[in-house]
Amino acid sequence: MKLKNFREIKEGAVLEAGTSIENKTGGWKTFRPEVDFKKCIHCMRCVIYCPDSCIPVKDKKRLGTNLNYCKGCAICEEECPIKCIKMVRK
Amino acid sequence: MYKDGEEMKTIIKALTGNGAAAYAMKQINPDVVAAYPITPSTQIMEDFSMYHANGLVDSDLIRVESEHSAMSACVGASAAGARVMTATSSQGLGYMFEVLPVVSGLRLPIVVNIVNRSLSAPLNIHCDHGDSMSARDLGWIQIYAEDAQEVYINNLLAIRLAEKVKLPIMLMQDGFITSHCVIGVDVLDDATVKKFVGNYNPEKTLLKDDITIGTLALTDYYFEFRLQQIKAMNEAKKEFIKIDNELNKIIKHSTGYFEEYKLKDAKAAIVVMSSTAGAVKEVINDLRSKGKKVGLLKLRLFRPFPYEEIKKALKGKKVIVMDRSISLGANCPLYSEIKNSGVSNIHSIIFGLGGKNIYDEDIKDIFERALKNKLKEIEYIGVRE
Ligand code: SF4
Ligand code: SF4
Secondary structure: OOOOOOOOOOHHHOEEOOHHHHOOOHHHOOEEEEEOOOOOOOOOHHHHHOOOOOOOEEOOEEOOOOOOOOOOOOHHHHHOOOOOEEEEEO | OOOOOOOOOEEEEEEOHHHHHHHHHHHHOOOEEEEOOOOOOHHHHHHHHHHHHOOOOOOEEEEOOOHHHHHHHHHHHHHOOOOEEEEEOHHHHHHHHHHHHHHHHOOOOOEEEEEEOOOOOOOOOOOOOHHHHOOOOOOOEEEEOOOHHHHHHHHHHHHHHHHHHOOOEEEEEEOOOOOOOOEEEEEEOHHHHHHHHOOOOOOOOOOOOOEEOOOOOOOOOHHHHHHHHHHHHHHHHHHHHHHHHHHHHHOOOOOOOEEEEOOOOOOEEEEEEOOHHHHHHHHHHHHHHOOOOEEEEEEOEEEOOOHHHHHHHHOOOEEEEEEOOOOOOOOOHHHHHHHHOOOOOEEEEEEOHHHOOOOHHHHHHHHHHHHOOOOOOEEEEOOOO
16 A cells, blocks of 8 residues: 655644554464353344444344454453353464 | 825823723724733723723633643634634643644734733743743744734734734733823724635635544644745735835834834844834934934844845844843744844843843943944843843
8 A cells, every 4th residue: 555645644633533443453363262152042142242233233132243343452351241252263 | 094184083191001002902803712810911901991891892711720721712613614713721721732833824814912921930920021022933924013003003914914824923012111101092983994804714624624634644744834924924925014004004103023223324234023112213313413323123023034125134243132031942933033034243132031120221331332343242231031
């Protein structure tokens, strides 16, 4: 990506909203969460605890983790009440 | 300046330096004022609170629990698109310190009145410039006032300048000497001030636009943002003069980057900021009546620093720079800058730390010894050595 020069950027580091969507930070992780959907009871605990809000939900069901943003912190693994999340090497 | 016989819309009010700042703030009528009181700037907020309580301003007055919160509230309000002002002194400025480069980095045009007071320890409430000088490299414009009259005009000027170049401004006056001393101040009527300062119309604000401010900029962009600030400071120097000239058309007293007092033909010249300039003028009058060619350069604009103009004004003179602050382990702030401007025949006088008085006789002695080439390169005046 060609970086902009000082004339091309907005003073005060002002950006259009929502740039964190473009900035895919998932590359930071060493481990990724693997969910056993046969066991998952869709209690939403992992969804609430995930500091990156990268666990999507649809029709009251927890979907697969969005690995573009998941940092691999393992908080979901820790919080899952039935232990159906396992951290595995990327 | 006035043309002969021309009428101006000013009246004279008896005001202290603090009172003049508060009166200007009343007329500017900023959207938000967030402040925490500290000696000797407290009266600014006392007066402004009174204007607020009496319904004379529309401002939201936020009473916070510390100076860190005061400046933080100012940041939020300014980013939301408000015109914002505040006031502080000494340790209060110290407590704001973490937020100060955030303000300038976010390019928020906040104006703060700083009533100069020495820094602790030892604890002291009296004037020196140690507080504002410690914040001189944080991307804020700095303007120093000699008296309450300059405090008043500097406030009007600062609002326009800050918003024009998107940089915050610190306005200094000497603690107690200026802040608590009543003089006759020419003030404009409210309508003229309103017209002069105009409305604040920022390009983008948090309230109206979908924006993120204060984003992360690492090795890829940080330097570029700093370069923008450097350019903005250069721009501020040009705009300062333009707005100062405009102000001079509606109220006298503006003198540009610096005031020259009997400087043109002077052999020895003192360079000083703030209230001490008044005493130096008295001494110059006295010495001039005895045929001694002495003069004064009283600096108003310290950041951005007008190097070329100062070099020109001081050319060929013996220059005595008087600092009311020190930079421990280095040359004093004002002396360093005057030296940087390329002035060669130059002496450094350090005086008035912690509010120590300087007397006419001291200044007279400095001039006389300078004319006889008997001044050392660096001298401390008024301290028991
Ligand atoms: S590992 Fe951390 S970031 Fe990734 S889904 Fe689990 S809680 Fe979220
Ligand atoms: S915490 Fe465990 S059981 Fe609950 S939704 Fe997440 S993965 Fe499923």
